[in-house]
Amino acid sequence: MNDLFLRACRRQRVERTPVWMMRQAGRYLPEYRAIRAKADFMTMVKTPELAAEVTIQPVDIIGVDAAIIFSDILVVPDAMGMPLEMVESRGPVFRAPIRSRSDVDALNVADPERALRYVMEAIGVTKRSLAGRVPLIGFAGSPWTLATYMIEGSGSKEFKHVARMMLDEPEVLDLLLDKLATGVRLFLEAQIAAGADAVQIFDTWGGFLTPDHYKRFSLDYIFKIVSNLHRDGAPVIIFSKGANHSLIDIAGVGADVVSVDWTADLAEVRNRIGEKVAIQGNLNPSYLYASPEQIRREVRSILRKFGNGSGHIFNLGHGIFPDVPVEHARALIRAVKEESPAFHG
Numbered sequence: 014m015n016d017l018f019l020r021a022c023r024r025q026r027v028e029r030t031p032v033w034m035m036r037q038a039g040r041y042l043p044e045y046r047a048i049r050a051k052a053d054f055m056t057m058v059k060t061p062e063l064a065a066e067v068t069i070q071p072v073d074i075i076g077v078d079a080a081i082i083f084s085d086i087l088v089v090p091d092a093m094g095m096p097l098e099m100v101e102s103r104g105p106v107f108r109a110p111i112r113s114r115s116d117v118d119a120l121n122v123a124d125p126e127r128a129l130r131y132v133m134e135a136i137g138v139t140k141r142s143l144a145g146r147v148p149l150i151g152f153a154g155s156p157w158t159l160a161t162y163m164i165e166g167s168g169s170k171e172f173k174h175v176a177r178m179m180l181d182e183p184e185v186l187d188l189l190l191d192k193l194a195t196g197v198r199l200f201l202e203a204q205i206a207a208g209a210d211a212v213q214i215f216d217t218w219g220g221f222l223t224p225d226h227y228k229r230f231s232l233d234y235i236f237k238i239v240s241n242l243h244r245d246g247a248p249v250i251i252f253s254k255g256a257n258h259s260l261i262d263i264a265g266v267g268a269d270v271v272s273v274d275w276t277a278d279l280a281e282v283r284n285r286i287g288e289k290v291a292i293q294g295n296l297n298p299s300y301l302y303a304s305p306e307q308i309r310r311e312v313r314s315i316l317r318k319f320g321n322g323s324g325h326i327f328n329l330g331h332g333i334f335p336d337v338p339v340e341h342a343r344a345l346i347r348a349v350k351e352e353s354p355a356f357h358g
């Protein structure tokens with residue numbers, strides 16, 4: 014029973030620093046690609062046995078200290094009435110994006126126990142196969158990050174439609190964010206009830222916003238989720254990429270862990286918020302292209318930055334890239350396991 018991850022989330026004593034990687038179940042693993050060759054992405058997500066199998070792959074193959082359920086943040090809009098398509102080499106696409114108040118009104122707040130039943134079933138199957146080997150993380154997108162995909166209709170560089178709506182019709186955006194906050198809260202509660210040991214909120218595009226707009230359109234809705242969440246003891250992690258300007262506010266919403274990207278200095282982050290929350294991060298995912306020797310140096314440097322004692326969960330500052338050699342991912346995990354006991358004397 015490896016509960017290092019949960020103990021670190023609670024800032025309890027650990028013998029070494031736990032480690033997992035965002036997007037750890039994915040294409041850099043040949044074993045993932047073998048399954049993906051036979052089933053499309055949404056079929057894998059919606060088939061509990063397949064989802065459970067790829068969820069457990071990184072535990073078996075590279076030795077991470079936590080599993081994260083194989084799914085996607087965009088299953089929530091899918092359940093609200095916007096069919097999600099994963100288009101090869103383009104990513105997620107919604108054919109009918111949200112552009113007006115009537116589009117928002119037409120969305121249902123999904124009843125996750127019905128519309129997202131397959132996620133809870135995947136969690137059940139995964140928990141049974143893991144049999145306590147490592148904890149299982151559930152997750153959802155932040156309302157803001159989900160809204161960017163729903164309004165743009167796909168991934169975006171310019172955020173043209175969402176910027177227009179935010180500034181010209183903020184009341185429409187607020188209606189959408191409010192619906193999403195309720196849906197996301199219910200979904201996280203359902204995942205915890207199904208057996209998720211912790212939950213992470215992915216706010217991948219929080220860093221698009223100015224600090225004031227970040228608080229107004231992203232963090233306030235994350236606060237709405239966290240402050241109303243029946244978490245049953247499960248730690249809550251917030252990952253707002255590119256929002257290091259608001260660390261103190263993020264640490265104040267009531268989550269247990271704040272996940273930071275590689276532009277933050279972990280010593281500084283610990284100084285500012287380490288009394289309040291555990292800290293997750295923050296290796297630059299591109300550094301995994303370097304040799305295992307250099308990866309180990311970078312691991313040491315991050316462990317030194319955080320310093321002695323508990324309250325650190327080692328992770329990347331964002332998801333692992335699909336063409337990183339598996340050997341390098343394994344080298345990262347091995348380096349954290351071998352180098353970190355010295356920091357927990």
Ligand code: CP3
Nearest residue numbers: 035036037038039054081082083084085086104215217332
């Ligand atoms: O972390 C894990 O291993 C669990 C599974 C997981 C996936 N997506 C699987 C996935 C998680 C936690 C996510 C979160 C997610 N999805 C985010 C937030 C985190 C981040 O990376 O920023 C976002 C923004 C999405 C939306 C999304 N899903 C995009 C933009 C894409 C296309 C780009 C890409 O990486 O392929 C996806 C597809 C996706 N989600 C894949 C996987 C394994 C690749 C699908 C494939 O096999 O073709």
